[in-house]
Amino acid sequence: MSPATPTPRAKDIALQGLWRENPIFGQVLGICSTLAVTNLVLNTVVMCVGLVFTLSLSSATVSILRTLTPRNIRMMVETLIIAFYVIIVDVLLGAYWPAMRSNLGPYIGLIITNCIVMGRCEAYGNSNPPGRAFLDGFFMALGYSVILLIVATFREILGLGTFAGLAVPFFASPAWDKWIIMVTPPGAFFMLAIVVWVFRSIQQRKEEPAK
Amino acid sequence: MMREKRWFPILYMFLITAVFSTVVIGFTALTRDRVEANERLAFETAVLAVLPEMGGGLRSGSIHQRFVEQVSEPDGSSGGAYTLRKDGEIEAYALPFDGQGFWAPIRGVIGIAKDRKAVIGISFYEQAETPGLGAEIVKPAFCDQFKSKLLSQGDKPISIKRPGTELGESDVYAVTGATQTSVRLEAMVNDAVTTWQAKVGGEEGSG
Numbered sequence: 001m002s003p004a005t006p007t008p009r010a011k012d013i014a015l016q017g018l019w020r021e022n023p024i025f026g027q028v029l030g031i032c033s034t035l036a037v038t039n040l041v042l043n044t045v046v047m048c049v050g051l052v053f054t055l056s057l058s059s060a061t062v063s064i065l066r067t068l069t070p071r072n073i074r075m076m077v078e079t080l081i082i083a084f085y086v087i088i089v090d091v092l093l094g095a096y097w098p099a100m101r102s103n104l105g106p107y108i109g110l111i112i113t114n115c116i117v118m119g120r121c122e123a124y125g126n127s128n129p130p131g132r133a134f135l136d137g138f139f140m141a142l143g144y145s146v147i148l149l150i151v152a153t154f155r156e157i158l159g160l161g162t163f164a165g166l167a168v169p170f171f172a173s174p175a176w177d178k179w180i181i182m183v184t185p186p187g188a189f190f191m192l193a194i195v196v197w198v199f200r201s202i203q204q205r206k207e208e209p210a211k
Numbered sequence: 212m213m214r215e216k217r218w219f220p221i222l223y224m225f226l227i228t229a230v231f232s233t234v235v236i237g238f239t240a241l242t243r244d245r246v247e248a249n250e251r252l253a254f255e256t257a258v259l260a261v262l263p264e265m266g267g268g269l270r271s272g273s274i275h276q277r278f279v280e281q282v283s284e285p286d287g288s289s290g291g292a293y294t295l296r297k298d299g300e301i302e303a304y305a306l307p308f309d310g311q312g313f314w315a316p317i318r319g320v321i322g323i324a325k326d327r328k329a330v331i332g333i334s335f336y337e338q339a340e341t342p343g344l345g346a347e348i349v350k351p352a353f354c355d356q357f358k359s360k361l362l363s364q365g366d367k368p369i370s371i372k373r374p375g376t377e378l379g380e381s382d383v384y385a386v387t388g389a390t391q392t393s394v395r396l397e398a399m400v401n402d403a404v405t406t407w408q409a410k411v412g413g414e415e416g417s418g
Contacts, residue, residue, distance in 0.1 A: 073220045073224055076224060077224065088238060091238055094249070095246050095249070096245065105339070185343075
């Protein structure tokens with residue numbers, strides 16, 4: 001770990017969220033939604049946009065209220081703020097994209113309990129100014145999204161032969177025997193384990209010389 | 212200072228909840244018209260899906276138009292069902308049903324042929340059953356079973372039976388592992404069909 005600087009620049013915050021402390025393979029948080037929505041790329045994209053919106057804004061809001069909020073009830077306030085943004089996402093989807101809302105079913109509402117959101121509000125939003133809290137939330141959510149999209153891309157192509165609903169050459173043809181297991185929950189476990197393994201190996205190889 | 216007072220957290224929580232709730236309520240009110248239009252469209256889609264040669268391949272823009280042009284609203288002779296008519300004669304019935312599912316209400320439509328006996332299809336426009344279990348009722352694997360089943364050949368209009376048992380002419384298989392959803396769905400469909408049968412009077416010709 002690099003020594004903490006008093007005022008980290010945006011680049012550091014970005015690197016932290018996307019790579020060094022990536023929520024999925026660094027902190028292994030938010031796995032439930034990773035497993036649940038990644039069998040179709042389109043669902044995953046919407047889920048990720050929802051999370052980026054919720055995480056960056058709730059972290060910033062927690063940060064704005066951090067000097068005012070009494071310490072002993074801060075978790076309650078954080079949950080309220082997170083729930084507020086998630087409901088906004090849910091209402092927007094219900095009004096403008098009802099088909100997607102029913103595709104994602106309960107998982108939009110479950111962003112509230114996504115440990116990444118609560119985790120970042122607690123770990124970062126609570127002790128940093130709003131601007132940086134927003135950036136931290138944004139890049140943490142982006143780091144989560146990148147991994148989810150990788151998992152989803154493999155699952156949909158191998159399992160259904162499509163990418164975001166569009167047929168992929170070779171994989172959509174009869175020559176490819178579709179791996180149905182990839183679109184079922186066990187496929188998510190296999191894919192996630194492989195992705196975490198690969199990324200952690202790269203990370204370790206890069207860090208070792210520094211030790 | 213006020214922040215040190217013991218009641219401050221309570222006041223703070225109360226105020227902050229009031230502020231955020233107000234925004235959410237305002238937001239919901241702003242989108243209400245759109246949400247209602249979407250719900251209406253989901254219902255119309257479900258009705259068209261169970262009527263013969265109506266559901267397939269429609270773009271969402273033309274569903275409402277098709278519904279208004281082709282489907283007749285419920286009246287005395289249809290026993291509360293929406294109908295498809297040709298030269299004034301009823302061609303098929305689309306009977307809405309609803310009831311409490313495992314988590315939340317289930318609402319759907321069952322299509323019945325003009326002989327008032329053969330089922331044409333079933334579709335759902337609102338449900339929040341467990342994904343992968345109860346929610347499988349909306350999938351073709353479950354819904355397609357209803358096609359050309361005959362109502363009331365056994366002791367009930369429709370029986371949803373445990374997979375692997377022998378099926379009669381009014382029976383379909385339940386979704387494995389979704390016992391509660393199946394029991395509730397069977398009850399709500401049978402309630403609606405029984406009430407409708409009493410109103411329209413059994414098979415064609417006898418009423």
